[in-house]
Amino acid sequence: MAKMKRDRHPMPLLDAAVRVNRFDEVALGYTLEMAIEEAQRCLKCKNPTCEIGCPVQSPVKDFVALLAEGKVAESVKRLREVNRLPAICGRVCPQEEQCESKCVMGVKFEPVAIGRLERFVADWERQHGFGELEPVASRGVKVAVVGAGPAGLTCAGDLAALGYQVTVFEALHAAGGVLMYGIPEFRLPKEIVETDVRRLEEMGVEFRYNVLVGRTVTIDDLMEKDGYSAVFIGTGAGLPKFMGIPGENYSGVYSANEFLTRINLLRAYKFPEYDTPLKVGKRVAVIGAGNTAMDSVRTALRVGAEQAMIVYRRTEHEMTARREEFEHAEEEGVQFNFLTNPVEILANEDGWVTGLKCVKMELGEPDESGRRKPVTVKGSEFVMPVDTVIMALGTTPNPILLRTTPGLQSNKWGCVVADPETGATTRPGVFAGGDAVTGAATVILAMGAGQKAARAIHEYLEKQAAVHA
Amino acid sequence: MYRILKMRQLTPVTRLYVVDAPLVARSAQPGQFIILRVGATGERIPITITDFDREAGTVTIVVQEVGKTTKWLAQLGEGDYIHDFAGPLGSPVELPAQGRVALVGGGFGTGAILTIAKALHGRPGITVDAIVGARNQDLLILADEVSANVDRFLACTDDGSYGYKGFVTGVLQEKIKAEEGYDLVIAVGPMPMMRAVAEVTRPYAIYTLASMDPIMLDGTGMCGACRVRVGGENRFACVDGPCFDAHKVDFEEVTRRTKMYKAEEKAALEHFEHQHEHEHECQCKKTAAVR
Ligand SMILES: Cc1cc2nc3c(=O)[nH]c(=O)nc-3n(C[C@H](O)[C@H](O)[C@H](O)COP(=O)(O)OP(=O)(O)OC[C@H]3O[C@@H](n4cnc5c(N)ncnc54)[C@H](O)[C@@H]3O)c2cc1C
Ligand SMILES: Cc1cc2nc3c(=O)[nH]c(=O)nc-3n(C[C@H](O)[C@H](O)[C@H](O)COP(=O)(O)OP(=O)(O)OC[C@H]3O[C@@H](n4cnc5c(N)ncnc54)[C@H](O)[C@@H]3O)c2cc1C
Ligand code: SF4
Ligand code: SF4
Ligand code: FES
Numbered sequence: 001m002a003k004m005k006r007d008r009h010p011m012p013l014l015d016a017a018v019r020v021n022r023f024d025e026v027a028l029g030y031t032l033e034m035a036i037e038e039a040q041r042c043l044k045c046k047n048p049t050c051e052i053g054c055p056v057q058s059p060v061k062d063f064v065a066l067l068a069e070g071k072v073a074e075s076v077k078r079l080r081e082v083n084r085l086p087a088i089c090g091r092v093c094p095q096e097e098q099c100e101s102k103c104v105m106g107v108k109f110e111p112v113a114i115g116r117l118e119r120f121v122a123d124w125e126r127q128h129g130f131g132e133l134e135p136v137a138s139r140g141v142k143v144a145v146v147g148a149g150p151a152g153l154t155c156a157g158d159l160a161a162l163g164y165q166v167t168v169f170e171a172l173h174a175a176g177g178v179l180m181y182g183i184p185e186f187r188l189p190k191e192i193v194e195t196d197v198r199r200l201e202e203m204g205v206e207f208r209y210n211v212l213v214g215r216t217v218t219i220d221d222l223m224e225k226d227g228y229s230a231v232f233i234g235t236g237a238g239l240p241k242f243m244g245i246p247g248e249n250y251s252g253v254y255s256a257n258e259f260l261t262r263i264n265l266l267r268a269y270k271f272p273e274y275d276t277p278l279k280v281g282k283r284v285a286v287i288g289a290g291n292t293a294m295d296s297v298r299t300a301l302r303v304g305a306e307q308a309m310i311v312y313r314r315t316e317h318e319m320t321a322r323r324e325e326f327e328h329a330e331e332e333g334v335q336f337n338f339l340t341n342p343v344e345i346l347a348n349e350d351g352w353v354t355g356l357k358c359v360k361m362e363l364g365e366p367d368e369s370g371r372r373k374p375v376t377v378k379g380s381e382f383v384m385p386v387d388t389v390i391m392a393l394g395t396t397p398n399p400i401l402l403r404t405t406p407g408l409q410s411n412k413w414g415c416v417v418a419d420p421e422t423g424a425t426t427r428p429g430v431f432a433g434g435d436a437v438t439g440a441a442t443v444i445l446a447m448g449a450g451q452k453a454a455r456a457i458h459e460y461l462e463k464q465a466a467v468h469a
Numbered sequence: 470m471y472r473i474l475k476m477r478q479l480t481p482v483t484r485l486y487v488v489d490a491p492l493v494a495r496s497a498q499p500g501q502f503i504i505l506r507v508g509a510t511g512e513r514i515p516i517t518i519t520d521f522d523r524e525a526g527t528v529t530i531v532v533q534e535v536g537k538t539t540k541w542l543a544q545l546g547e548g549d550y551i552h553d554f555a556g557p558l559g560s561p562v563e564l565p566a567q568g569r570v571a572l573v574g575g576g577f578g579t580g581a582i583l584t585i586a587k588a589l590h591g592r593p594g595i596t597v598d599a600i601v602g603a604r605n606q607d608l609l610i611l612a613d614e615v616s617a618n619v620d621r622f623l624a625c626t627d628d629g630s631y632g633y634k635g636f637v638t639g640v641l642q643e644k645i646k647a648e649e650g651y652d653l654v655i656a657v658g659p660m661p662m663m664r665a666v667a668e669v670t671r672p673y674a675i676y677t678l679a680s681m682d683p684i685m686l687d688g689t690g691m692c693g694a695c696r697v698r699v700g701g702e703n704r705f706a707c708v709d710g711p712c713f714d715a716h717k718v719d720f721e722e723v724t725r726r727t728k729m730y731k732a733e734e735k736a737a738l739e740h741f742e743h744q745h746e747h748e749h750e751c752q753c754k755k756t757a758a759v760r
Contacts, residue, residue, distance in 0.1 A: 277733030
């Protein structure tokens with residue numbers, strides 16, 4: 001074997017000056033040569049700890065080994081047996097906290113770039129055509145999946161592969177959940193999500209859009225009137241938070257969800273070819289410092305803001321956004337105002353935002369979470385002149401489903417109570433997973449929950465069948 | 470895709486559509502609305518449910534042409550398809566078991582009060598007045614349908630061409646003064662009308678609901694665009710509303726917020742009308758409209 005390369009192959013990126021003006025994907029992906037070279041760094045561990053670090057237990061060792069031999073088609077086939085959305089995971093998984101954090105190579109050198117390799121093989125497959133699907137014998141048993149986010153899509157795919165007749169009910173007019181309405185095109189092209197959804201359709205999964213479960217149909221309707229033997233709830237955590245400061249309802253104040261949905265789901269950046277309007281000023285402040293805040297602020301630059309900034313009451317070290325996103329944002333010219341807390345939004349007489357009144361903060365004693373709590377610096381009030389404010393403060397589960405489903409228990413954060421191993425809820429036959437259960441988390445955790453629930457639903461239905469036989 | 474089974478022109482700018490949407494019809498309740506997209510590049514717009522037939526699986530809506538999307542919809546007729554039709558959305562309006570109720574409607578709001586009138590009609594211990602207004606007789610919509618479902622049908626026109634001459638608030642005021650008043654007033658119509666109704670009933674402390682129409686996007690509680698301040702608190706009209714206590718609504722704020730996209734709405738309409746001219750020339754209007 002050639003001499004071991006210590007460092008992973010860097011990801012080719014679109015130049016920052018070029019990319020801020022468009023929605024083209026920022027990370028360009030490996031070439032075949034780069035991918036094979038990177039795959040060859042893998043030690044093929046007897047005990048591949050990387051796989052333990054993956055919430056869906058993607059067969060990392062196998063797919064990387066096949067890729068290292070240049071067998072790309074076999075590699076992606078093996079990966080897809082377990083992971084239904086590899087092109088997506090390869091792009092948005094926080095690999096540094098999951099698989100890659102457990103990679104043995106990482107002890108001394110840089111870990112194998114598992115996510116990038118996953119992305120490579122999945123993209124290769126999309127370009128070279130998908131393999132034939134192996135036919136599955138239908139069991140003639142109907143299962144309903146509520147919500148077409150990563151949790152629901154994974155659960156639906158796994159159940160369809162087991163021969164269940166799966167219908168996904170989605171409130172919006174497109175599938176993907178946050179993948180479609182939240183994460184921007186320049187990080188995750190929508191075509192990829194659409195392709196994976198089509199793949200599920202080919203497997204026999206039926207998609208019913210414009211169905212808000214809890215309003216259009218209830219879970220009781222699905223189980224009692226419509227003949228679904230089990231239900232999986234993957235409704236996410238879509239309810240946006242606001243700060244409760246004065247001026248929040250002025251024109252020019254958006255929740256990150258509204259701002260991103262207008263752009264991603266409804267393509268407002270192509271207005272008036274697409275009908276949905278969007279108004280972005282010259283100076284945009286985004287409040288918060290998670291992935292959603294980074295996506296909002298970088299999107300603002302791409303839709304014409306001259307200056308876009310993050311306003312965050314803690315410091316760089318407490319930000320929850322992925323490091324990579326923070327760095328990309330910096331490269332693109334996003335300004336960061338740390339230890340800055342908004343207290344009021346100001347407007348002109350027509351009600352349009354003109355400024356954000358803030359106070360400076362300093363770090364005090366650590367709180368329960370161990371993070372040092374920011375406290376206000378006396379007399380530090382100042383006004384930031386901005387004309388658009390975007391609130392990216394996090395989200396909680398939408399209450400509609402819980403309100404309309406008797407017997408479904410929730411906790412004090414409004415999350416559905418479900419067994420972490422099986423997704424079983426307090427109602428027999430009803431399972432749940434993803435952000436709806438955990439609160440806002442990650443794509444791969446949602447997928448892991450969908451996968452576990454599919455197994456548990458299968459077991460449950462087998463048992464039911466045995467009882468009734 | 471949702472098929473338009475029937476289309477009826479009510480006024481030069483208002484049309485009624487009966488749409489094939491069995492799941493929506495099955496669960497629809499008075500006070501709820503749907504969100505539609507005419508085509509794949511379209512905007513999501515909210516429209517109140519005017520009527521529904523659970524057996525036939527149909528939902529009736531009444532749409533007034535005001536801008537790009539509603540004009541695009543106006544090009545569709547029987548047999549055409551609406552791309553998306555999601556609902557029922559919003560909380561059903563809570564209706565009383567007894568008492569005197571006034572339903573006040575203006576513009577497309579007259580259509581919206583029909584479901585409420587139907588639900589209340591024939592309940593023992595309830596009397597319902599419909600007070601509906603329009604600029605003139607020709608613009609008064611669904612008079613027969615509404616009057617068949619209420620105890621008294623009180624129409625008013627600005628020019629006196631039909632019924633009372635004057636605004637709905639005048640009639641409402643008169644009825645409150647002359648009789649024992651009402652236990653509940655529900656107003657659906659243009660924002661200034663609902664606001665005026667709230668001011669009429671406020672001194673009498675008559676419980677009054679107004680159906681808010683802020684700008685909406687998803688209609689599922691996901692974006693917060695539809696937030697309305699009610700009693701000092703932010704409420705999402707698409708989930709908690711659209712009907713709220715009219716005495717507690719901050720009308721000024723919600724009115725201002727609906728004007729947020731004035732310039733873009735104008736641009737969209739111009740773009741559309743320009744395109745439309747071209748389509749006339751090349752005879753592909755139908756396909757473009759259905760797509
Ligand atoms: C802007 C943004 C950026 C992010 N970036 C990353 C990232 O880089 N990496 C990462 O790992 N995670 C990221 N996340 C988090 C990640 O997207 C979520 O954790 C994940 O999508 C949760 O998946 P889910 O399937 O549980 O729910 P969602 O993706 O929220 O999907 C839920 C779906 O259910 C539908 N629904 C809701 N209620 C109903 C109902 N009653 N009836 C029918 N349908 C319903 C919704 O319309 C939606 O389509 C990001 C989140 C946001 C908002
Ligand atoms: C709960 C609710 C129920 C409604 N019921 C009816 C009804 O039964 N019949 C009817 O004709 N109209 C109804 N409307 C109003 C209807 O949604 C608007 O007329 C429509 O969105 C206008 O779209 P447009 O593109 O034709 O016009 P535009 O030129 O885009 O807008 C004209 C005006 O319509 C309003 N508007 C625009 N976009 C939206 C949006 N996305 N959401 C809400 N309002 C918007 C604004 O006030 C705007 O100034 C209702 C609105 C709400 C919120
Ligand atoms: S799915 Fe995500 S966590 Fe799992 S191996 Fe792939 S990149 Fe790592
Ligand atoms: S832990 Fe790292 S080196 Fe070992 S098999 Fe997994 S990817 Fe390869
Ligand atoms: S329309 Fe988005 S939350 Fe109401």
